[in-house]
Amino acid sequence: MTAVPETLTAHLPDGVAEAVDARLLVAAEDDIVARIWRRDDTVWGPAGQPEVADRLGWLDIADRLLPEADDLIAFADEVRDAGILDVVLLGMGGSSLAPEVLRRTFGFQAGYPHLHVLDSTDAQAVLDVEAVTDPDTTLYVVATKSGGTIETLSAFAHFHALQPDGTHFVAITDPGSKLVDLATEHGFRRTFLNDPDIGGRYSALSYFGLVPGALMGANIRGLLQGAGIAAAAARPIDTRVEHAALWLGAALGELSARGRDKLTFLIDEPLQSFGLWVEQLVAESTGKTNEHPEHGENAVGILPVADEPLGAVAGYGQDRVFVHLERSDGEPSEGDLARAALMTELAAAGHATITTRFSPASLAEDLGGLFFTAEFATAVAGWVLGINPFDQPNVQEAKDNTAKALEARTPAQPDAHDHELQELLAAAGPPSYVAIMAYVAPSEQFDAAIAELRAAIRDATQATTTFGYGPRFLHSTGQLHKGGPKHGRFLQLVHGAAAGVEIPGQDYDFETLKAAQAIGDLETLRHHGLPAERVTLGEDPVAAVKHLTTRVQGLL
Known part of the structure; x- marks a missing residue:
């Protein structure tokens, strides 16, 4: 062995x-x-299938970008010296999750701007960012590989109305995307063109992770060096x-x-x-x-x-x-x-x-190594399972259903009664899992309340539980929800923000967009024959989840 x-x-x-x-x-x-x-x-199927050969740029991106570390650090210093106190990353999924990890891992770096990550269409989440930043001392990083992500462009439209000076904006995107033209039109401070052969979820060590990391003062050189060491160890070897x-x-x-x-x-x-x-x-x-x-x-x-x-x-x-x-x-x-x-x-x-x-003691280097090792191991796991680990065929389906719900202003589905919740959760033992999906502004208090709900479900049923904020998870676990084994049981939590926030140029606001995303995802899950129920949270979402936990404990 x-x-x-x-x-x-x-x-x-x-x-x-x-x-x-x-x-x-x-x-x-x-x-x-x-x-x-x-x-x-x-390695992953017949030759020429889409999104394989042109999705392997992550393999050597750390070595290719290490010589650019000095330029990225110099750009960060330029931004800092221009009086920027806050950086707001506008992105979704692969464009936002690596920056969020860097933000939480390294924290505030003295002398550099605070990094904020906005990957939500919840109106309160947008207002929360506004409350702690000043448009005159904020740089907005608009990050989307395709250049057409609805959440990201909606956030850009909103913040550009507050700060029309293009030098307060930076773009990260693929060559030829619509965002390139948008950045030129509005005079962005800089546009970073990422390697198009890197998919979003494999982009942590590309500009999508490194630019926000540099702007907040994180040790991006260490990240790249650690990733390079891990990549060298993953090269073809005899043993x-x-x-x-x-x-x-x-x-x-x-x-x-x-x-x-x-x-x-x-x-x-x-x-x-x-x-x-x-x-x-x-x-x-x-x-x-x-x-x-x-x-x-x-x-x-x-x-x-x-x-x-x-x-x-x-x-x-x-x-x-x-x-x-x-x-x-x-x-x-x-x-x-x-x-x-x-x-x-x-x-x-x-x-x-x-x-x-x-x-x-070597946090940046080790994190860079973990990024690469996880990417390579996931690619190998895809080979073992006989699938293409670089495409996401079911993500577009939810986007299409969101567009339909948005256009038709589809009314919300009714809330689950006790017997429906009991039916959803009581039979949730292995191999099933319970995915809790909350369309609400992220907060530590809400995270803590959800943790209690997850523990209550697991301890009563042995079921694995997951949690994701909507619409973030649509760009993440949403693919597995619809495309993976039919073991999921889905609990959607929805909270309406007290105030709407407009999206300039659109006939809907952020709350309308969020509601359409929730409806579109619920309908997609049910279309796949998956059990899915909805609960509307009250005025205080944290208190509402705690009440729901007590309710679930009584049902189980």
Whole structure:
């Protein structure tokens, strides 16, 4: 049996280790690693299929952008010296999640602007950004690969009406997108043209992650250097033992194929927000339908589980695999110690567990390495599962239904009664999962209330729970919801902001857009035959979720 790479610690159930070993033998015989680096699209299916060969630019982007680090840092200094105190990133999904991880991981850097990330169409979320920034001392970063993302362009229209000076705006987009023309028309301070061969969820180490990171004063050179080291370690080599990214991808793919497809992350401080980014990477890459030559079509997918509150070992089903990003030095927090203890108990109970470590002393380098390793491992898992990990065929469906709901002003669906909630949740044990999707302004208080609801559902049913803010999750886990195995049970929470916020040039405001996105997603889920219910939150969404938790506990 092949040993686990030195950088990982793993405990795999009986039979899985042997399956991983066999998979690594196939990878060696089929020259998978070398073919990935040659950008051979046949690793993931027939030659010439869309969104494969032209989606592998992430492989060497760190090495290609490292020489540009000085220019990015100089640009950040220019912005700072111009009196900019705040940077507001306007983006969705792959354009916003890596910057959010950098913001939360590194925090405010003295002498540099505060970074804010707006990836919501909730009117209160927009107002919250307005409340803490001054348009005269704010730089707005408009980030969208396609140049046509409705949420991002709506946010741009709103803030441009508040600050019409184009030098307060920066664009990050692909060459030839509509945003390039928009930036030229309005005299943006600068436009960064990203490598078009990089998909959104693989773009953390491209301009989409690096420009916001540089502007907030994060150590982007360290990020790139760490990613470069990880990439070098993932190059074709003679011994499979040392190839951590290959091993991890093979293990996650084989575990998923055996029903252990709930990839649960336990992440130590200060990297806990990494789950937000890796959630999109894994879910949108793997939640697909493959075509097996003998068995026909088969929905597959790995469900990433981020920010789930810790529970007792008995509360977890056998459909789980646990990955711990463990702090290797410094003073561990109480939470760090609790995660380590739980991992020991889970392994002893026969669960699949995998641990990798990072050092706060080399935080930027280790985070850059984690970004790359996760990307490579996800690509390998796609090979194991027989799917294309670079497309997102079901994301457009929800967008189309949003447009229909927006045009027709489709009325909201009625709220679920107790018996409907009970039917949705009582049968939610493994292999099912419960996805909670909240169209509400993000806040720490709301996160805490949701954590209590998730724990209540899991402890009563053993069901895995996930949580996402709408419409952010539509660009993330939404692909797996519709395209992956039909195991999801969906609870939509909707809250109407007290005041509407206009979108200049449109006949609808942010609340109307958010409502259409919620309706469009609910209808899409039901169209796929998936159980989905809706609950409208009251004036105080935090109190409403706490009340809902009590209600659910009574039903279960």
